[in-house]
Amino acid sequence: MDYPTFKLVRTSMSRLDFGGEISTQSHKACAEHTNAYKYFAQDLQTEHRRRAFSESQSEFPILLTRDQMLNGGLVGKVPTCPKDNLRESDYETKRSPGEQVNEPDLTWDKRLDTNTFSMGVAELMRRKSPDPVTKVGCCILDGHSGRILSASYNGLVAGLYTQPNTWAKNKDNYLQHAERNALNLQPNEFNHCNDIVVYTTMIPCIKCAAMLMQHSTQQIIYNVAAKKYYEESKPAFDQAQIGCISLGNLYDDALGYITLKPYGKHRDPGFEKVVKLEVAEKVQKATITKWSEIHMSVAMLAAKRCNQGIDPSVRSGCCIVEKHTEKILSCGFTGLPKQLKFEKPNEKMIISAIGNALRFAGDVQGSTIYCIRSPTMHDIIECCQRGVAKVYCFDDIPEAMHRLVSEHPICLRTFDTKETGNYYEDIGWKGQSSIIQMPTEEERKCEWVQYCKDQQDLNQKWRENNGCVAEDQIHLLLSDKLAFKNCAFLSPTLTKADHKKQQRRGTKMICRKDLGPEQDTTQEVSVCTDKSHKIDSGYNLNRAQEASKQRAGTVLPVCCSQSAQR
Numbered sequence: 001m002d003y004p005t006f007k008l009v010r011t012s013m014s015r016l017d018f019g020g021e022i023s024t025q026s027h028k029a030c031a032e033h034t035n036a037y038k039y040f041a042q043d044l045q046t047e048h049r050r051r052a053f054s055e056s057q058s059e060f061p062i063l064l065t066r067d068q069m070l071n072g073g074l075v076g077k078v079p080t081c082p083k084d085n086l087r088e089s090d091y092e093t094k095r096s097p098g099e100q101v102n103e104p105d106l107t108w109d110k111r112l113d114t115n116t117f118s119m120g121v122a123e124l125m126r127r128k129s130p131d132p133v134t135k136v137g138c139c140i141l142d143g144h145s146g147r148i149l150s151a152s153y154n155g156l157v158a159g160l161y162t163q164p165n166t167w168a169k170n171k172d173n174y175l176q177h178a179e180r181n182a183l184n185l186q187p188n189e190f191n192h193c194n195d196i197v198v199y200t201t202m203i204p205c206i207k208c209a210a211m212l213m214q215h216s217t218q219q220i221i222y223n224v225a226a227k228k229y230y231e232e233s234k235p236a237f238d239q240a241q242i243g244c245i246s247l248g249n250l251y252d253d254a255l256g257y258i259t260l261k262p263y264g265k266h267r268d269p270g271f272e273k274v275v276k277l278e279v280a281e282k283v284q285k286a287t288i289t290k291w292s293e294i295h296m297s298v299a300m301l302a303a304k305r306c307n308q309g310i311d312p313s314v315r316s317g318c319c320i321v322e323k324h325t326e327k328i329l330s331c332g333f334t335g336l337p338k339q340l341k342f343e344k345p346n347e348k349m350i351i352s353a354i355g356n357a358l359r360f361a362g363d364v365q366g367s368t369i370y371c372i373r374s375p376t377m378h379d380i381i382e383c384c385q386r387g388v389a390k391v392y393c394f395d396d397i398p399e400a401m402h403r404l405v406s407e408h409p410i411c412l413r414t415f416d417t418k419e420t421g422n423y424y425e426d427i428g429w430k431g432q433s434s435i436i437q438m439p440t441e442e443e444r445k446c447e448w449v450q451y452c453k454d455q456q457d458l459n460q461k462w463r464e465n466n467g468c469v470a471e472d473q474i475h476l477l478l479s480d481k482l483a484f485k486n487c488a489f490l491s492p493t494l495t496k497a498d499h500k501k502q503q504r505r506g507t508k509m510i511c512r513k514d515l516g517p518e519q520d521t522t523q524e525v526s527v528c529t530d531k532s533h534k535i536d537s538g539y540n541l542n543r544a545q546e547a548s549k550q551r552a553g554t555v556l557p558v559c560c561s562q563s564a565q566r
């Protein structure tokens, strides 16, 4: 009899460890992007910016003064997020006496800087654009506090009901540009702010440029320049002495994990081909993303902004969204009070992501919060007091928490990641594993040795049990850091939450079609994607047969128990 072969697929290191690991695909995208961009990237200012960005991981956008801009250079020291300031004491609480401590992986532990975060939000917004050819996203920040004022995309005129083939022919009459949409979305926000920084995935057109100037914009940071917009707007920004620079290639380098999707014809300035409507519709279908996905992704990006001093297990990010309109009201991440310089961060003084986001937000009545970790009771109380209606968490919410909030006027839910499919891979998110410290090389080797040993044991057990696998072994297989292909079995006793957790970690939940002892055990496997956690095991035992086998002491192949389907 053939014994099953188990193939291990290691959970790929998240590409957001921008210690350098950028996939070949990204590199390729980078290179293409650089070429496309070359035409526009020749002014001195941009070069200086690039250098400045790549030399420091700035905490806040490097806002050049007008003098500095005119001189074409960066003067003065930009606040940095030094990588050497992670103290031993930061990790003290996690150690038990005598325990060997691995050096923290600082390369991985870099936090997202404001530029990367804001352009990331603009990129996420771009995905909502109905324009089949040119999708643009924009995120506007208060340059003083770093707070998001508004974010939007190029969209159809509100209240307009028309067919794509009507508007797509003459879209300028039907679409509002991303920058203008962002300004219109939160008009009040801009009245009190005279230091606006605009992150846009494409350089603004001349009309948007005029309106942005009118709103005291100090800086435009764009990703791609379209020739027609660049030639009109850049001189106007220069004349008004407003910084207008591109993150261009640098954006890819720094972010590394938001895949560059085509920018329509503007991706390559020389490309003038008219995209046919059918193709355009396909593009549109493929790229439109649900709001909930975008907001949870913004929360994830925010989580990656947590300071290194914060214990990875409590790091979280959050995004507060207005009811009905889906406007982002505020974002926040777990942090320490800014006035205090901690020798040892006192856990009680850590401000939660929700706490920070609420601090920034104005009226949040009826709003929805998307956050990574389950909120604390204190968060819930704050939310109730401020009138927040719903809280969605990426993490599982402990049962105890559900009980505690059952009487509160708030809806607390775990975010349904099934809805989002593989989308999070685009931003390098693999559940918690991407914010919890990655295993060291040594740990990985040990894991591998352990895995091989487990596999041998498993095969042994398999033989002993006539082609069946004990459940405890399955849990071993589904352990945290390993992802399996063609070898993971689904336990009938695996809870729905565990199942989801494994999926988030990237474990492919696969079950064999038939594991009868006499069957070909290398038979093709089917992937379990059913939302209700019912699996197509293909196992032919009926309930009575199954019970009788169990009584006789047979260890049933766990993924194939019919009870899992009922």
Ligand SMILES: Nc1ccn([C@H]2C[C@H](O)[C@@H](COP(=O)(O)O)O2)c(=O)n1
Residues within 6 Å of the ligand: 131, 133, 134, 135, 136, 153, 154, 171, 175, 176, 177, 178, 179, 200, 202, 203, 204, 205, 208, 226, 229, 264
């Ligand atoms: N800064 C920009 C530039 C362009 N857009 C939008 C407006 C249209 O939907 C589209 C441009 O159409 P095309 O150049 O393909 O004729 O992009 C924007 O919102 N913001």
